[in-house]
Amino acid sequence: MDKQLIKKLSIPIIVLLIGLGIISLFTYIFVELGEDLLAHEIQLFDSSIIEFLKTLETDTLDQIMIFITELGSVWFLTTMSIFVVLALWFKAKDKWGITAFIVAIAGGGTITKVLKHHYDRGRPSINPEIDAVGYSFPSGHSMGSLIFYGFAIYLVAKSKRSKPVKWCFAILASFLIFLIGTSRAYLGAHFPSDVFAGFLAGFVWMTLCILALEWAEWRTKYHIRPFRAIRNLFVQRFHDNPEK
Structure with missing residues (x-):
């Protein structure tokens, strides 16, 4: 029984630790970039x-880039997000997936606004036609597109x-x-540093x-409370080998 429990616990915990390590690294790079902005x-x-x-x-390249930039705009990603949510619901009834996706998209937009107001960086140029208004750092298009297409x-x-x-x-998509x-x-x-920062934050x-989605689905699948299971596992091992 212990071996089965260890097998069920080991893989998700390793993945979680690796993921948190990567997140920590990217967060550190973003913070350093923000501090060295000027x-x-x-x-x-x-x-x-x-x-x-x-x-x-x-x-010609100007027109191509204008078209491409629209694929990362708020209106386009919002429209596509609605289609993704409908697909997740009608095809798979994936409640956890829908919740995580909505949180990712909506939370990403909120985080972008908070970071922009925090760093208060002006844009290279102002052009409402290509959604170039407000603060510049980090790039909302870059962050939003990475979250949406990355989740896709x-x-x-x-x-x-x-x-x-x-x-x-x-x-x-990449x-x-x-x-x-x-x-x-x-x-x-x-x-360019706005774009790089947007990718990092996204x-x-x-x-x-x-x-969070993988963790929730894993718990639902195995009906295990990981931290309680780990504690019980160590307690059981201690009782089995009290002299150690």
Whole structure:
């Protein structure tokens, strides 16, 4: 019985610890980036990438980037989120998945606003037509797109679709996330460091929501209270080997 319990407990706890480790690392990088916002290194990083992007400017690429940036806009991600929730409900009746997804999307929007007001960074340029208003750091498009498309990758990976389909979707969605972030810097809506920070913050929040979902589903599946089970396991071992 102990071996079965240890097997049930070990994998999710290892995954949880790895996930929390990654979250801690990304959070540390984000905080350091925020503290060094006006440092010479950050300014050099931003200016070098902006100068490079300027060399790529063409009228055709401008229109492509305007289209791509809309794929990370609030109205588009909100519309697509509604479709995802409906799909999760009618196809799988996945209450835990719906809850985690809504929390991820809604919470991500709230966190973005809080961070923007905290760091109070101005934009490279103001352009309401491409949703370039308000504060700049971190990029809401970058953070929102990473949360939405990243969560979509997770949901597809958990589905019963074939591996080639899963890999193709993951690669395309990841590339789209990158393009959305790039479009924000190309169009002058954000500094490159805003985009990078948005990806970091989005990844941290998305990972937290996915870990919470996996933890809840695991507890529901095995009907185990992990911390109580671990305590009982140690108590049982102590009673079996009191001399140790």
